[in-house]
Amino acid sequence: MTAPQRKAVALISGGLDSMLAARVVMQQGIHVEGINFFTGFCVEGHTHAIRKKDQSKNKRNNALWVAEQLGIKLHIVDVIDEYKDIVINPKHGYGQNLNPCLDCKGFMVHKAWEWMQNNEFDFIVTGEVMGQRPMSQRKDTMPVVQKESGAGDRLLRPLCAQHLPATLPEREGWVDREQLLDFHGRNRKPQIALAKRFGFTDYAQPAGGCCFLTDKAYSTKLADLWQARGERRYELDDIMLLKVGRHLRPQANFKLIIGREEGENKFMEGYRKQFIHFRCVSHRGPFVLLDGTPSDADIELAARIVARYSQGRDDDQVTLEVGFTDGRMHELQVSPLPSAEIHDEWHV
Amino acid sequence: MSRHELDARRLLCPLPVIRTQDAIAGLTQGDELQVVCTDPGALNDIPAWCRINGHRIVETRQQDDEIIVTIEVG
Ligand code: SF4
Numbered sequence: 001m002t003a004p005q006r007k008a009v010a011l012i013s014g015g016l017d018s019m020l021a022a023r024v025v026m027q028q029g030i031h032v033e034g035i036n037f038f039t040g041f042c043v044e045g046h047t048h049a050i051r052k053k054d055q056s057k058n059k060r061n062n063a064l065w066v067a068e069q070l071g072i073k074l075h076i077v078d079v080i081d082e083y084k085d086i087v088i089n090p091k092h093g094y095g096q097n098l099n100p101c102l103d104c105k106g107f108m109v110h111k112a113w114e115w116m117q118n119n120e121f122d123f124i125v126t127g128e129v130m131g132q133r134p135m136s137q138r139k140d141t142m143p144v145v146q147k148e149s150g151a152g153d154r155l156l157r158p159l160c161a162q163h164l165p166a167t168l169p170e171r172e173g174w175v176d177r178e179q180l181l182d183f184h185g186r187n188r189k190p191q192i193a194l195a196k197r198f199g200f201t202d203y204a205q206p207a208g209g210c211c212f213l214t215d216k217a218y219s220t221k222l223a224d225l226w227q228a229r230g231e232r233r234y235e236l237d238d239i240m241l242l243k244v245g246r247h248l249r250p251q252a253n254f255k256l257i258i259g260r261e262e263g264e265n266k267f268m269e270g271y272r273k274q275f276i277h278f279r280c281v282s283h284r285g286p287f288v289l290l291d292g293t294p295s296d297a298d299i300e301l302a303a304r305i306v307a308r309y310s311q312g313r314d315d316d317q318v319t320l321e322v323g324f325t326d327g328r329m330h331e332l333q334v335s336p337l338p339s340a341e342i343h344d345e346w347h348v
Numbered sequence: 349m350s351r352h353e354l355d356a357r358r359l360l361c362p363l364p365v366i367r368t369q370d371a372i373a374g375l376t377q378g379d380e381l382q383v384v385c386t387d388p389g390a391l392n393d394i395p396a397w398c399r400i401n402g403h404r405i406v407e408t409r410q411q412d413d414e415i416i417v418t419i420e421v422g
Contacts, residue, residue, distance in 0.1 A: 038362055061362055061389070064396040073401050078366045240360065270358050 003273040006174040007031045008156070009116050010125040011108060012074060013210045014062025016203045017159060020194050022070055024158040025125050032125065034074040036063040037105075039083040040239050062204045069200065079111060080236050087213065088232045089236045092135075092144075097219035099211070102144065109149035116154070123154040123169045130160040131185040139163075159183045175269050209276040212243065219225075221247055224348045228252060228292065237274065241289070244268065247348040248305065254292025255348065256302055258309055272323060278306040281320035281331065285310025300334065307336035310322030349378045357414070363396045372403065372421055379421045380406065384414055391415050391417035398422075 010022035012034035026032050067074035086107050090100030105128075112124045128137050128145075136145065142164065146155050153167040161170065161180035170177040183190050188205070195203060212218040221242045226232045228249065241257055244264045249255040259265035265287035271277070275289040276299070288306045290299075299322060307318035313336045322330045353422040354371050356364035371381055383394060394417045395405050402422040409416050 036362075037368060042362075061365070061393045063362075064365070064393055064400065067394055067400050071400075074397070076362055076366050076369060076397075078363070318359065 005031055006169070007033070008123050008125045008169075009112050009119070009121045010034050010072075011112055011127070012036050012063045012066055013163045014066055014204055015127070015201075015210065016090075016191055016195060016205055017129060017132075019066045019070065019127070019200065019203060020191060020198070021125050021127035021158045022072065023198055023200075024180065024194075025156070025175060026070065026072070028179060030175065032070070032072050033121075034063070034067045034070070035115055036074060036076045037079045037083075037108050037111060038076060039211065040080045040236050041213050043087075043211060058277050059208070066203075068288050075115070079107075079109065079113070082111075083107065084234065087234075092141075095135045095214065097214055097216050098222055099135075099213040099219075101133065104138040106148040109145055109155060110177040111148055111152050113151040113154070116151075122174065123156055123167070125156050125158060126214055127158045127159060129183045129185075129191075130157075156180075167302075180182050212239075218242060221348050223256070224249060228255065237271065241268075241271070241291075245289075246309075248342075248346045249348050250301060250305065250343075250346050251298065254290055254294045254298055254302065256305060257289040257291065258306070259286040259288065274327060276325065278303060278321045279321045279323075280306065280310040280312065280318060281321050282317070283310045283312035283315070285312070285318075285320075300332070301337070303332050303334045304337040306344065307334050308339065308342060310336070312336060313339075349380065350375075350383070351380045354378070354381060354383045356377065356383055356385040356390070358386055360387050361383045361393050364390040365393045367393055368417075368419070369397065369401075372401075372419070375421045377421055381419045381421065383419065385417070386413055386415070388415065 006031050008025055010032050012018050022032050023298050064074055083191040086100055086103045090103040092102040095101050109124060116124055125258050130137060130139055130142060145150060152172050156167050158180045161177060162182035163184060166177060169175045225238060244267060245257040245259050247255055247257055259268050268287050269291055271289055275291060285307050290302055303320050306320060310318055312318035315331050316335055318336055322332055354367055356367050364387060368383050377380060391408060398405055398419055404420040404422055406418040408418050
């Protein structure tokens with residue numbers, strides 16, 4: 001009787017490590033398929049798709065590209081809603097910014113484990129390297145991911161397996177432990193050498209992390225959103241809008257999102273029905289969304305700020321159109337707010 | 349063989365790909381799915397996803413600000 005073909009599901013982020021990990025296991029005759037999770041915070045694509053000046057750049061999705069290089073299927077899973085709880089209440093806290101890396105890893109491996117069971121796969125592969133990331137890839141946190149995800153010893157980390165206790169696939173002889181690796185720490189040279197050996201010449205090497213939550217400016221905007229709402233909550237639209245425009249909060253009860261260029265203006269126009277919005281009529285100017293609950297006086301202040309960011313900033317009067325969420329439109333004539341009155345601390 | 353349409357307008361990548369994938373999961377081989385999107389990234393991503401998962405792109409075209417991808421389920 002021949003042994004059954006063993007199957008592994010590999011977490012594919014689009015970066016080099018997960019690509020190598022999958023490849024190392026494929027080399028041992030394992031059938032591998034990829035899985036990728038969309039949390040809403042992924043760095044992939046978005047801002048490129050929005051900003052006009054970036055549209056000519058290569059917009060490939062790295063996870064898809066990696067899967068294609070490896071010749072494996074890729075399953076992309078929408079985890080937007082489930083992921084909220086990870087960002088809002090991370091049991092293990094945050095990293096340097098609002099990145100809940102340890103909870104996030106546990107969550108993703110857990111989702112992969114569920115997928116593995118539903119699809120009758122045998123084990124899970126990740127590209128983790130011990131000591132590489134300060135939070136989720138430490139000697140003491142790697143077992144936490146294993147335990148909390150439920151995956152237990154069906155979680156194989158081929159790039160650093162030799163530093164870890166043997167997992168089920170190794171003990172059962174589905175994979176040969178000797179051929180797995182012993183990468184350690186932040187030095188990227190071994191990965192680069194292995195990539196060369198496999199003939200991978202074009203790959204992504206994300207600097208900070210795989211998502212916007214590791215970005216300081218982004219995290220500040222998210223924290224501001226939570227503070228203004230008085231609760232830690234978000235919808236997909238909120239976190240998408242944190243990626244575009246200039247954010248100004250003149251008062252606790254409202255903020256303005258000011259388009260910085262044509263692509264952003266156009267993208268934000270798609271939110272006309274959900275937000276109060278401003279458009280300059282008498283001059284060229286940005287498209288602006290208002291998030292919050294403004295009074296009539298606040299609308300006036302907002303309009304003066306918008307005028308400040310228009311080409312009419314040095315004129316006495318600027319005419320604007322204000323649109324409300326119930327479809328009402330108003331025309332307003334305002335004098336642009338002097339730049340000295342735009343306080344630095346308004347910039348989120 | 350049946351024809352289906354998917355509205356993925358205003359969704360940013362990878363959401364159009366995810367919706368395409370989920371729609372195809374409910375179709376059978378030979379069915380045709382037409383996806384309408386507005387994110388230009390879909391022009392790369394949907395065909396890439398189809399290539400690796402064994403579906404055939406019948407046509408991609410751009411019409412004003414919309415991208416229309418027609419897929420034959422493999
Ligand atoms: S960087 Fe973002 S996606 Fe990556 S592990 Fe941390 S929280 Fe998760």
